[in-house]
Amino acid sequence: MNKYAIIDVEGNQLRVEPGRFHDICHFNYKFNLYGINTKLSMNRVLLVCDGSNVHIGSPWLVNAVIKGRILHSSFREKLTIRNISSKKKTLRIDRYNENMIRFTIDSIDFNRRNESTL
Template sequence: MSKYAIIDIGGKQLRVEPGRFHDARHFAPIRDMSKSNTKMSVNRVLLIRDGSEVNIGYPWLNNADVRGRILHSCSKNKLVIQKIHSKKKKRRTPGYRETMTRFVVDSIHFNGKKLGDC
């Protein structure tokens, strides 16, 4: 697509497009994750592209935000770490699952206008 934004969320940079869903960990703006369809807004926008026009922030763009809603919280696949002691015939597989938050981007706004509006 020719309309997208790059945001800083959860210590990572994500390329987001309107209408698509994304997963983020350490989602700080919303504390209560139990409710679905909670509206959210992200102000840490690093770059916005609308067709051939590209706006780059230093470090973030002023008057830019990405609006969307939280769908639900989910978990990633289990990260497995195997510890094998060969002479003792002992195997252990500790691991953990990261908690992720799935959200969908509804619109991208820059200077009071929705991205794509003329």
């Protein structure tokens, strides 16, 4: 039985499974205020698949919650942006690191009993 869900995080769709860790850039929370093992709960769930049962939301599932915790915050590899002006024969190089968090999924909860049908 393979259980997974597809969630919406900051406009990106992410496939999550219990027990795995995932990395997210530009997450909405202020992670300097929160520490390691801070619990998360996400309710913007687009799809839940439990074996052969697939539940699709329109746009989100009402009674689905993804529970997890923050492992740590880190930086992605330094990105380099090169701006070349050919007429002036100049090169400008900008570098920056993207903030990133790593979190793990503890459980996928879906209560189908209260789900409204169309």
